[in-house]
Amino acid sequence: MKHYDAIIIGTGAAGGIVACVLAEAGKQVLLLERGPALSFTDVGRDHLRNQRLSLYGHNAGPELEGNPRVFVDPEGRARLVRPHELDYHNNAACVGGGTRVYGAQAWRFCPDDFRMASKYGVPKGSSLADWPLSYEELEPFYDRAEWELGVAGDGQAIQDQVPRRRGYPLPPVSPSPQTAALKRGAQKLGWITSPVPLLINTVPYGGREACISCKYCVGFACPTDAKNGAHNTVIPRALTTGLCELLTGAVAERLEVDARGNVNGVSYFVQTNGRTEQRSARAKVVIVSAGAVESARLLLNSHSGHHPQGLGNEHDQVGRNLQGHLYPRAYGLMAERIFTGVGPGVTVATTQFNHGNDGVVGGGMLADDFIKPPIDFWYDSLPPDLPRWGLANKRFMRDNYTRVLHVRGPVQDIPNSEGRVTIDTAVRDHWGIPVARLSGTTHPATITAAEFMRERGVEWLRASGCDKIWSTRPELMLSGRQHQAGTCRMGHDAQVSVTDEWGRIHNHDNLFVVDGSLHVTNGGFNPVLTIMALAFRSAEHIAHAL
Amino acid sequence: MTDLQQQTLRAVVNRIIPPDDYPGAWDAGVGDYLTRQFEADLAPQLELYCAGLDAVEAESLTRFQSSFARLTIAEQDATLVHIEAGELLTSWPIPPARFFELLVNTTAEGYYSEPEQGGNRAAIAWAMTGFDEHVQS
Numbered sequence: 134m135k136h137y138d139a140i141i142i143g144t145g146a147a148g149g150i151v152a153c154v155l156a157e158a159g160k161q162v163l164l165l166e167r168g169p170a171l172s173f174t175d176v177g178r179d180h181l182r183n184q185r186l187s188l189y190g191h192n193a194g195p196e197l198e199g200n201p202r203v204f205v206d207p208e209g210r211a212r213l214v215r216p217h218e219l220d221y222h223n224n225a226a227c228v229g230g231g232t233r234v235y236g237a238q239a240w241r242f243c244p245d246d247f248r249m250a251s252k253y254g255v256p257k258g259s260s261l262a263d264w265p266l267s268y269e270e271l272e273p274f275y276d277r278a279e280w281e282l283g284v285a286g287d288g289q290a291i292q293d294q295v296p297r298r299r300g301y302p303l304p305p306v307s308p309s310p311q312t313a314a315l316k317r318g319a320q321k322l323g324w325i326t327s328p329v330p331l332l333i334n335t336v337p338y339g340g341r342e343a344c345i346s347c348k349y350c351v352g353f354a355c356p357t358d359a360k361n362g363a364h365n366t367v368i369p370r371a372l373t374t375g376l377c378e379l380l381t382g383a384v385a386e387r388l389e390v391d392a393r394g395n396v397n398g399v400s401y402f403v404q405t406n407g408r409t410e411q412r413s414a415r416a417k418v419v420i421v422s423a424g425a426v427e428s429a430r431l432l433l434n435s436h437s438g439h440h441p442q443g444l445g446n447e448h449d450q451v452g453r454n455l456q457g458h459l460y461p462r463a464y465g466l467m468a469e470r471i472f473t474g475v476g477p478g479v480t481v482a483t484t485q486f487n488h489g490n491d492g493v494v495g496g497g498m499l500a501d502d503f504i505k506p507p508i509d510f511w512y513d514s515l516p517p518d519l520p521r522w523g524l525a526n527k528r529f530m531r532d533n534y535t536r537v538l539h540v541r542g543p544v545q546d547i548p549n550s551e552g553r554v555t556i557d558t559a560v561r562d563h564w565g566i567p568v569a570r571l572s573g574t575t576h577p578a579t580i581t582a583a584e585f586m587r588e589r590g591v592e593w594l595r596a597s598g599c600d601k602i603w604s605t606r607p608e609l610m611l612s613g614r615q616h617q618a619g620t621c622r623m624g625h626d627a628q629v630s631v632t633d634e635w636g637r638i639h640n641h642d643n644l645f646v647v648d649g650s651l652h653v654t655n656g657g658f659n660p661v662l663t664i665m666a667l668a669f670r671s672a673e674h675i676a677h678a679l
Numbered sequence: 680m681t682d683l684q685q686q687t688l689r690a691v692v693n694r695i696i697p698p699d700d701y702p703g704a705w706d707a708g709v710g711d712y713l714t715r716q717f718e719a720d721l722a723p724q725l726e727l728y729c730a731g732l733d734a735v736e737a738e739s740l741t742r743f744q745s746s747f748a749r750l751t752i753a754e755q756d757a758t759l760v761h762i763e764a765g766e767l768l769t770s771w772p773i774p775p776a777r778f779f780e781l782l783v784n785t786t787a788e789g790y791y792s793e794p795e796q797g798g799n800r801a802a803i804a805w806a807m808t809g810f811d812e813h814v815q816s
Contacts, residue, residue, distance in 0.1 A: 178793065179792075179793070179796075180791075180792040180793050180796075181788055181792050181796065188720075188788070189719075189720040190720075346813070348810070348813075470809070472809060472812070473812065473813070474809075474810070474811070474812040474813040475813065506791075506792075506810065507791040507804060507805065507808045507810050508787065508788055508791040508792045510808075511787050511791055512784075512787075521780075521783050522694070522695040522696070522759075522783045522786075523694065523695070523697065523756065524697050524699065526696075527696050527697065527699065527701075528699075530791070530804075530807070530808050531701065531807050531808060534808035534809055534810065535808070535809040535812070
């Protein structure tokens with residue numbers, strides 16, 4: 134059996150970075166990915182089956198059959214869900230993970246996002262807590278992620294709120310007519326705005342081409358490879374060292390322990406010549422980077438005589454505090470056409486309301502949206518008082534697809550320890566592994582914040598010149614999805630956290646979680662740049678220790 | 680699907696997305712989209728579609744003593760409004776609102792998604808909405 138310095142499970146935003154840092158430090162790495170490497174053509178441009186609109190399937194895995202989960206709704210009714218259903222809380226399963234098909238918004242969290250409990254107190258019934266590290270400690274690694282993967286943005290824009298040592302490596306995306314309208318609106322209201330930072334090459338960078346402004350960003354792959362993810366930046370770097378072995382189609386079954394209960398490797402399934410084969414690999418260090426749902430599932434499934442409740446789960450903390458983001462949103466009709474067909478489409482944001490809102494714990498960022506394919510717009514964006522069929526509906530699509538202004542944003546989830554991942558031993562996947570069972574909701578304080586942000590969205594659209602405005606009230610629900618986080622939270626106290634500030638699981642020397650699972654709270658921003666920054670920070674620490 | 684069901688389907692989808700300066704659902708290829716989907720993702724719902732279309736026809740015969748496809752546009756729309764609201768003169772073997780919502784949604788899917796799926800012939804819906812445009816700012 135082959136021995137590695139490190140085995141990493143998952144090739145997403147975090148796993149790819151850990152592999153790169155360790156391999157470039159001269160370590161022997163085995164990088165396991167349950168999905169395949171997907172080409173641009175593999176991902177395709179199916180408007181009904183993509184990671185943004187998944188009516189009948191999706192385009193970045195996992196396979197619809199053989200990968201069920203159990204979802205328990207707020208009334209306590211359990212049902213089986215398939216990967217393209219909303220309640221599955223899927224992220225992609227392919228090389229690059231979610232970064233293969235993401236929209237690539239590259240926000241840093243605010244300093245206050247790391248000290249939510251100190252700033253606001255802990256709402257009754259919530260598990261709100263401070264991070265064990267500060268923004269200042271993470272800042273060098275945000276910088277590193279921005280420069281090593283490539284982020285386009287305006288470094289001066291929100292310097293007061295989110296201080297940074299230098300600008301971005303790439304200029305921000307160009308404004309569009311909707312940018313001008315929204316900036317005018319914000320100006321009237323006295324709100325700050327900034328371009329939306331994106332992991333997109335606005336000019337050539339990292340040996341790859343610039344964005345050609347197509348209309349297929351979020352949910353799809355980039356035709357010029359100008360969208361920067363793990364698959365086209367850090368993983369190729371890891372492979373170039375010759376020290377990193379990437380194994381696709383490899384499904385981790387459980388982590389293995391030695392006679393003393395110390396983790397020493399991974400047991401996994403892999404397809405060879407059309408047959409499923411079970412294998413094991415050994416390593417000095419194991420890093421779980423499978424996303425907040427699957428990382429928790431793997432730890433819980435790795436129970437043994439020494440760890441009867443699963444690894445890292447002595448205090449019943451693994452899988453708890455599952456969070457993501459609710460997305461308050463508002464739509465308004467402009468008199469003039471604002472659509473130019475120039476992608477990505479998201480151009481301007483306000484961070485005016487991430488903190489300091491009366492009676493609200495946290496808040497969030499609001500921005501315009503990525504270009505929506507017409508069928509997506511038809512399902513998502515029509516006014517609720519418009520008939521769903523007939524000439525009126527068709528005329529609205531004809532006249533107003535180019536005139537609807539849309540603002541939305543992730544609102545900071547207030548975590549609840551009952552929003553969680555457990556395992557369901559009665560339901561097995563294709564390989565016979567017990568599946569993830571998702572239950573609970575976010576804390577009701579999240580709804581207060583989401584409703585506050587929805588009202589700000591309406592206000593922004595009105596000031597920007599929309600006369601007819603529509604939006605729906607946010608509802609309490611589990612909110613993991615592509616922004617899933619929190620299930621192996623970091624902390625100093627092993628009673629109420631799973632790992633230390635480096636992602637090392639309490640009471641283990643060589644077992645790490647590095648992905649969104651670590652997030653104590655998930656900010657009022659898209660979380661991927663924070664996942665990447667933490668991955669650089671943990672990976673440096675692991676490389677030194679090895 | 681029988682010829683009569685096919686005929687009713689054509690008439691119904693043409694009221695869901697009617698022709699005007701731009702083609703209605705049927706001429707834009709929604710029938711082709713649905714035919715493909717009945718052998719794929721919508722295969723489990725084919726029976727529901729067939730039963731629903733039979734019920735639309737029966738409702739039309741009771742209401743106007745005429746086949747749905749032969750009704751005036753106003754009569755067709757009136758029939759569909761009643762079906763959507765569940766105000767029926769005949770007894771339906773399936774939930775009418777559920778059938779109608781499914782039909783509305785899948786008609787829009789065929790009309791607005793990419794032409795490779797069978798509908799949105801010559802990307803006509805993208806020209807209509809303006810999705811096709813790419814104006815360099």
